[in-house]
Amino acid sequence: MNSNFMAASAIALLATSFAANADVRVSTGIEYSSGKYGGDETIEDVYVPFTLKFTGSRLGASITVPYLNVRAPAGTINGPDGQPLPGTGEVTNESGLGDVTANITLFDVYYNPDLAFALDITGAIKFGTADLDKGLGTGENDVSLYLDAYKWFDDFTLLGSLGYRWRGEPADVEFDDVLIASLGGAWHTRNESIIGVMFDYRQSALADADDIQEVTAFGSIRMSKHWQLEIYAFTGFTDSSADWGGGLSITGSV
Numbered sequence: 001m002n003s004n005f006m007a008a009s010a011i012a013l014l015a016t017s018f019a020a021n022a023d024v025r026v027s028t029g030i031e032y033s034s035g036k037y038g039g040d041e042t043i044e045d046v047y048v049p050f051t052l053k054f055t056g057s058r059l060g061a062s063i064t065v066p067y068l069n070v071r072a073p074a075g076t077i078n079g080p081d082g083q084p085l086p087g088t089g090e091v092t093n094e095s096g097l098g099d100v101t102a103n104i105t106l107f108d109v110y111y112n113p114d115l116a117f118a119l120d121i122t123g124a125i126k127f128g129t130a131d132l133d134k135g136l137g138t139g140e141n142d143v144s145l146y147l148d149a150y151k152w153f154d155d156f157t158l159l160g161s162l163g164y165r166w167r168g169e170p171a172d173v174e175f176d177d178v179l180i181a182s183l184g185g186a187w188h189t190r191n192e193s194i195i196g197v198m199f200d201y202r203q204s205a206l207a208d209a210d211d212i213q214e215v216t217a218f219g220s221i222r223m224s225k226h227w228q229l230e231i232y233a234f235t236g237f238t239d240s241s242a243d244w245g246g247g248l249s250i251t252g253s254v
Contacts, residue, residue, distance in 0.1 A: 022056040029230070029249025035242040037084050038209065041091060043072040047098065047247070060105040068098035068136050076135045080142065080167060080175060080205045087135070094134040100127045105148075116152040121145070128168060138175070140168025146180060157186045159198065167205055178203035184216075194220040210238035226253040 031047040046069040053062035070078055072094075075087025103124035110119040124144040130137025146163020161182045167175040180203070186196030195218070202212040218232035233246035 022054070024254040025053045025055070025251050026254055027051045027053070027249050027251035029247055031245065031247030033234075033242040033245030035236065035244075036239075037242075038239040039073070039084075041073045042243075043070070043076060043084050045070055045078070045245075049098075049249075058107050060107065061103065063100070063102045065100050066098035067095070068130060069093070069095040070134075070136060072135060074135075077132070077138060077170070077173070078130065078136050079138060079173075080165075080178075094131075094136060096131050096134060096136055097129055099130045099137050101125065102127075118150045120148045120150075122148065122163075132170060138168065138170045138173070140170050142167055144180070155188050157188070159184050159186060159196075174207070175205040176203075176207060178205050192222040194218075204240055206240075210240040212240045213237040214241050227251070 028048070028050050031045075031049075033045045033047075034042055036042055048067040049064045050066070051062055051064040054060060068078070070076070070084075070093070071091065072078075072084060073087040074089030074092045076084050077087075078084050101124060103122055105120055105122040107120050108118050109121050111117070122145070124146075126142040126144075128138060128140040128142075130139070132139035142165055144163055144165040146161055149160040149162075151158040159182070161180070163180045164177065165180055166177045169175050180201070182198050182200045184196060184198030186194050188194055198216045198218070200212070200214045200216065204211045214234050214236045216232050216234035218230065220228055220230045222228050228251050229248065230251070231246070231248045233244070234242065235244045236242045
């Protein structure tokens with residue numbers, strides 16, 4: 001799977017803590033995932049994103065350019081949201097540019113200090129830049145819109161997200177538009193680090209496939225005033241989910 005959604009939720013939580021002052025950040029990292037996705041052979045993905053992110057008092061925006069390496073049977077399409085369409089040929093290894101993504105977030109579309117509650121809204125575009133012939137992507141664009149909710153307690157933040165994704169369809173494959181949702185929480189430590197867990201649900205884009213259900217545990221370590229390290233691991237519960245995976249990223253101010 002590419003760009004794990006729960007890890008992105010953790011990053012979104014961190015972004016809100018920086019929203020009071022405008023800044024520009026860069027990040028990179030690596031994610032590995034492994035699963036059979038309903039097929040007979042294990043499919044392995046290595047995902048290396050390079051992200052530029054701006055965060056202001058009310059507005060945030062980012063763009064991610066990823067490198068992708070996929071080990072899978074020939075004929076596999078690295079389909080939407082970690083749902084590869086298993087091929088039947090000899091196992092091959094392909095690599096190259098993944099799908100470039102861009103998003104824009106409006107912070108605090110609703111904010112109630114008495115309830116310690118806030119809502120953000122995000123629009124995102126996944127450009128079909130990954131090579132379809134290599135099986136690295138669908139070659140089509142996707143558009144997403146979702147709400148992120150935050151409820152603060154003393155040292156704990158309850159996180160929730162609900163959205164919808166409109167799919168582009170490659171030739172000879174029918175992808176449905178899908179609901180996406182997540183729920184979890186994060187604990188803030190005294191040294192400004194964060195640990196948490198998220199449950200992620202994504203409706204299957206394929207009519208005859210299971211919905212994706214995964215759990216991710218994550219941690220964010222403040223290394224200095226300008227640098228932070230994030231690590232995460234995840235596991236899935238359905239045939240459409242990765243069996244397991246994990247990753248890390250490092251983010252710094254420009």
